[in-house]
Amino acid sequence: MPFSEFSDQQQIIDYVTQHIxxxxxxxxxxxxxLSDGNLNYVYRISDAGGNSLILKQTPPYIRVIGDGWPLTQxxxxxxxxSLKRTAERCPQRVPKMYHYDAEHCVILMQDIGDHDxxxxxxxxxxxxxxxxxxxxDYLAVTKFYGSGMGLASGEHKQLVRESQNPDLCQIHExxxxxxxxxxxxxxxxNPALRDEAEAFWQNNDLKREVAILKRxxxxxTEALLHGDLHTGSVFANQNSCKVIDMEFAFxxxxxxDTGVLLANFLLNYCGQNNLPGDADERAGxxxxxxxxxxxLWQRFSQxxxxxxxQHCVDPSLSDAGYQQWYLQxxxxxxxxxxxxxxxxxxxxxxxVADIASIESETARADSERLALxxxxxxxxxxxxxxxxxxxxxxxxxxxx
Amino acid sequence: MPFSEFSDQQQIIDYVTQHIxxxxxxxxxxxxxLSDGNLNYVYRISDAGGNSLILKQTPPYIRVIGDGWPLTQxxxxxxxxSLKRTAERCPQRVPKMYHYDAEHCVILMQDIGDHDxxxxxxxxxxxxxxxxxxxxDYLAVTKFYGSGMGLASGEHKQLVRESQNPDLCQIHExxxxxxxxxxxxxxxxNPALRDEAEAFWQNNDLKREVAILKRxxxxxTEALLHGDLHTGSVFANQNSCKVIDMEFAFxxxxxxDTGVLLANFLLNYCGQNNLPGDADERAGxxxxxxxxxxxLWQRFSQxxxxxxxQHCVDPSLSDAGYQQWYLQxxxxxxxxxxxxxxxxxxxxxxxVADIASIESETARADSERLALxxxxxxxxxxxxxxxxxxxxxxxxxxxx
Numbered sequence: 001m002p003f004s005e006f007s008d009q010q011q012i013i014d015y016v017t018q019h020i021x022x023x024x025x026x027x028x029x030x031x032x033x034l035s036d037g038n039l040n041y042v043y044r045i046s047d048a049g050g051n052s053l054i055l056k057q058t059p060p061y062i063r064v065i066g067d068g069w070p071l072t073q074x075x076x077x078x079x080x081x082s083l084k085r086t087a088e089r090c091p092q093r094v095p096k097m098y099h100y101d102a103e104h105c106v107i108l109m110q111d112i113g114d115h116d117x118x119x120x121x122x123x124x125x126x127x128x129x130x131x132x133x134x135x136x137d138y139l140a141v142t143k144f145y146g147s148g149m150g151l152a153s154g155e156h157k158q159l160v161r162e163s164q165n166p167d168l169c170q171i172h173e174x175x176x177x178x179x180x181x182x183x184x185x186x187x188x189x190n191p192a193l194r195d196e197a198e199a200f201w202q203n204n205d206l207k208r209e210v211a212i213l214k215r216x217x218x219x220x221t222e223a224l225l226h227g228d229l230h231t232g233s234v235f236a237n238q239n240s241c242k243v244i245d246m247e248f249a250f251x252x253x254x255x256x257d258t259g260v261l262l263a264n265f266l267l268n269y270c271g272q273n274n275l276p277g278d279a280d281e282r283a284g285x286x287x288x289x290x291x292x293x294x295x296l297w298q299r300f301s302q303x304x305x306x307x308x309x310q311h312c313v314d315p316s317l318s319d320a321g322y323q324q325w326y327l328q329x330x331x332x333x334x335x336x337x338x339x340x341x342x343x344x345x346x347x348x349x350x351x352v353a354d355i356a357s358i359e360s361e362t363a364r365a366d367s368e369r370l371a372l373x374x375x376x377x378x379x380x381x382x383x384x385x386x387x388x389x390x391x392x393x394x395x396x397x398x399x400x
Numbered sequence: 401m402p403f404s405e406f407s408d409q410q411q412i413i414d415y416v417t418q419h420i421x422x423x424x425x426x427x428x429x430x431x432x433x434l435s436d437g438n439l440n441y442v443y444r445i446s447d448a449g450g451n452s453l454i455l456k457q458t459p460p461y462i463r464v465i466g467d468g469w470p471l472t473q474x475x476x477x478x479x480x481x482s483l484k485r486t487a488e489r490c491p492q493r494v495p496k497m498y499h500y501d502a503e504h505c506v507i508l509m510q511d512i513g514d515h516d517x518x519x520x521x522x523x524x525x526x527x528x529x530x531x532x533x534x535x536x537d538y539l540a541v542t543k544f545y546g547s548g549m550g551l552a553s554g555e556h557k558q559l560v561r562e563s564q565n566p567d568l569c570q571i572h573e574x575x576x577x578x579x580x581x582x583x584x585x586x587x588x589x590n591p592a593l594r595d596e597a598e599a600f601w602q603n604n605d606l607k608r609e610v611a612i613l614k615r616x617x618x619x620x621t622e623a624l625l626h627g628d629l630h631t632g633s634v635f636a637n638q639n640s641c642k643v644i645d646m647e648f649a650f651x652x653x654x655x656x657d658t659g660v661l662l663a664n665f666l667l668n669y670c671g672q673n674n675l676p677g678d679a680d681e682r683a684g685x686x687x688x689x690x691x692x693x694x695x696l697w698q699r700f701s702q703x704x705x706x707x708x709x710q711h712c713v714d715p716s717l718s719d720a721g722y723q724q725w726y727l728q729x730x731x732x733x734x735x736x737x738x739x740x741x742x743x744x745x746x747x748x749x750x751x752v753a754d755i756a757s758i759e760s761e762t763a764r765a766d767s768e769r770l771a772l773x774x775x776x777x778x779x780x781x782x783x784x785x786x787x788x789x790x791x792x793x794x795x796x797x798x799x800x
Contacts, residue, residue, distance in 0.1 A: 147619075148615070148619055153618065154567070154570060156618070157564050157566040160560075160564070161564055164557050164560070166553065166558070169553065170553050173553055173714075177716055178716050181716070204719070204720075205721065207721065207722070208719055208721030210716065211721075211722035212725060214716055214717070215548070218553065218556070219548055219556075219620055219622040220619055220620050221560075221619045222619040314614075316607070316610065316611050316614055319607045319611050320604075321608030322607070325608060325611075326615075
């Protein structure tokens with residue numbers, strides 16, 4: 001059936017009041033459009049008493065482009081399934097879901113307006129003391145229980161089938177793993193970074209390693225991923241954090257989620273060299289970022305080890321030697337995929353505000369130069385950089 | 401609907417004549433039961449003029465056990481799809497398919513009675529000059545065109561979905577990767593090999609490496625596999641070879657097929673130490689087996705490289721450095737999965753006639769001892785044994 005977009009605010013209010021019994025006084029309802037991602041329509045519906053919820057609608061195209069760039073609405077089902085599974089294991093880490101409408105591709109969910117976008121918080125250098133613990137727990141639990149370690153073999157295969165997301169995966173196969181490593185017409189390169197980008201595209205070792213990482217992304221279905229876990233998909237405050245925007249979810253290599261997240265911490269690190277503000281404060285925040293990465297990995301690997309020891313469905317995968325190997329390999333994957341995410345955010349089509357908001361082309365290129373150096377090191381030296389401490393040393397050395 | 405087994409030969413003849421127009425004279429048709437695998441019913445239908453075909457029927461249980469061990473009939477669809485795909489790329493390597501009946505789980509296909517079972521041929525030490533080239537070509541073409549290198553990303557994901565085979569994969573997850581590496585009640589161990597088996601089950605390095613290989617088997621969907629490519633699934637003569645019995649097909653790591661095949665060559669090698677016959681002739685055949693493995697790998701990797709260079713759908717996967725890495729990794733996987741197959745055929749539930757037909761318990765244990773040593777070396781040293789020449793040296797050394 002053809003997609004029916006809401007044509008006015010009253011239609012949105014009618015939709016909400018007809019489908020759920022959330023507001024006590026419907027007469028004061030107001031609608032605000034929040035759509036700030038690229039793909040979907042997002043509205044806040046609120047009453048005069050301070051109650052509110054979010055309506056997310058998935059059109060059969062990319063919202064910011066329009067129907068000239070069609071995109072499967074199956075991404076609404078993918079997001080719904082992934083939100084539901086996450087809520088089963090980590091209810092605190094996702095907005096509550098009130099209603100899902102497969103026909104109209106609509107999800108009604110909790111308004112998390114008391115949280116802020118983590119990318120914005122990091123640009124403003126806000127320190128969040130519980131963030132590492134919250135994200136480490138979310139990552140360990142969702143990766144473990146979305147894999148053949150936490151699920152029986154047949155259940156995992158069913159999850160793989162249900163979570164297939166070929167159209168959105170293909171976008172990422174291109175924008176993560178192809179464009180940033182060649183002079184592609186889709187790329188958006190700062191003119192002041194042109195020489196470094198050209199050199200980056202000539203590096204054959206890099207092409208080989210990125211192909212190795214891409215092969216895994218394309219065919220290794222080990223765990224249900226968020227699929228796009230950058231800091232713009234995380235909302236946080238001093239006490240809480242929530243993960244949203246799961247339309248890129250699929251079963252892939254676990255290190256892709258940890259890698260993309262870690263990359264966005266490092267992209268902010270690069271940005272801090274040239275974002276406005278006091279130099280000491282910026283350097284202090286860079287230290288906080290590296291410490292947070294380290295804490296995140298320590299807590300993640302501790303939690304994951306415990307899950308492997310105590311809850312592996314398959315006895316052959318609870319072997320202690322295998323666990324050690326698995327976590328070491330997951331760290332290497334994390335570094336590799338982090339390098340790919342940093343590359344695509346620096347010379348690819350989609351940049352991040354942590355660096356893109358730096359007004360001067362030259363200052364921006366300075367941050368981007370560091371980002372490219374870090375990306376290259378993570379991809380090429382991922383088996384040498386064996387711990388978060390060594391990663392911090394590498395980053396500091398490249399920044400000196 | 402309930403399964404309807406053919407109750408007599410006339411029903412089989414009626415089924416064939418009602419469904420295809422193959423025989424010119426129906427009045428002379430005869431039926432012979434050939435069922436020699438464990439899972440299915442197989443009949444030859446022939447007329448007096450020397451024409452014949454094969455009817456394979458898949459019951460909803462394991463044939464040799466009966467309805468006490470139910471098994472999905474979906475394996476008939478899996479086999480049909482896999483036969484069809486193989487026929488598209490390698491028509492000479494599979495029997496022609498005449499008819500597929502999803503409702504009754506019946507396949508009518510070419511009678512390849514002019515070929516003999518490769519395992520039997522190898523026990524009789526028959527040399528087949530074209531075997532390596534034929535199997536190398538079959539393996540390279542089917543693995544390449546069943547992967548994300550030879551298929552567009554979305555087509556590969558569809559193949560992964562269609563080929564999911566959870567019930568049969570679970571059997572292999574247990575009998576390949578669990579039972580042989582612990583003292584499992586399903587195991588069938590020669591009493592004269594008990595000490596070596598006990599030591600084998602104590603090897604923690606082995607458990608770790610087998611878990612690593614199992615993880616890939618469970619979650620890496622890189623290529624459509626035959627899934628059970630032992631020498632009993634290959635029929636051959638001096639000019640031709642055909643591959644059958646594809647009910648274990650699924651998308652998994654390419655090295656599983658090459659590994660299982662190579663393992664069965666090596667199991668025959670171990671058997672030749674104690675099979676009846678002239679010692680020089682047996683030693684000569686062992687040399688032929690190692691030469692054939694070498695030729696098979698050389699031809700396979702050459703063909704696969706050419707396909708990667710010329711027919712990769714994805715430009716990032718045709719990188720020369722990546723190709724070199726890929727084939728080296730595939731060789732390592734081949735050795736690893738070969739080691740697992742040799743293990744399960746030696747101390748697991750399902751033995752092979754190459755060794756099991758040796759009557760004396762002590763002589764059989766002698767061959768099994770060599771098999772276990774080879775298995776252990778292949779699994780633990782798969783990254784050191786870098787070529788078929790080094791593999792031949794390793795095997796000869798363990799046999800000296």
